[in-house]
Amino acid sequence: MNEERILALAGVFQGAALAQQLATEGRCDDVAFEASMGSVFRIDADSVAAVYGGVAGVRRGLRTLVAQFEDQTRDIAVMRMAVTVLRLERSLSRNHALLERLREGIVATQRQVEHFGLDHPNVEARLAEVYATTLSTLKPRVMVTGTPAYLQQKGNVERVRAALLAAVRSAVLWRQIGGRQWHILFYRKQCAMLARGLLTGSTLDNGL
Secondary structure, X not given: OOHHHHHHHHHHHHHHHHHHHHHHHOOOOHHHHHHHHHHHHOOOXXXXXXXXXXXXXXXXXXXXXXXXXXXXXXXXXXHHHHHHHHHHHHHHHOOHHXXXXXXXXXXXXXXXXXXXXXXXXXXXXXXXXXXXXXXXXXOOOOOOOOOHHHHOOHHHHHHHHHHHHHHHHHHHHHHHOOOOHHHXXXXXXXXXXXXXXXXXXXXXXXXX
């Protein structure tokens, strides 16, 4: 494992954690959500950190990763979602036609970002639609459980899907730089240690 893979994996866990928070609380960490949304559109970034606008953009994901890999504070729903996202990305990588449709949908949404801004509900709705018409058609489906009242709110469901799309984008990145599912099984302590180091570094960099 290395720091770049940890950042990409943290991106997966951040998307899953945001989706779970939206499903159970009807709200989420807005700073993390915006960083995850931004990552969907940064296809040609110079580094993995740059995909998230810097290490600070994925701090929520790093904290979640540490919590998942140190058994006392594990959230089973988030862990299950993250692992399913990694499996879903493998299905996507084998379906070239769907992968192209996903790319086209993201490019089309990029034009809306330029017009409305990243945090506009129209952008979230468009990303949710892209997710529903591409990734939702593949197996395995990412199952989201939460509070029924929040899962019946159209705007909230759109944000859940947008967060999951961002998680899949990070899963694509994770695999591109050599990440594999078995790393999660065999390098848990190393993953947590590297994530802690990145968290400490980003805190010092931001003076927080």
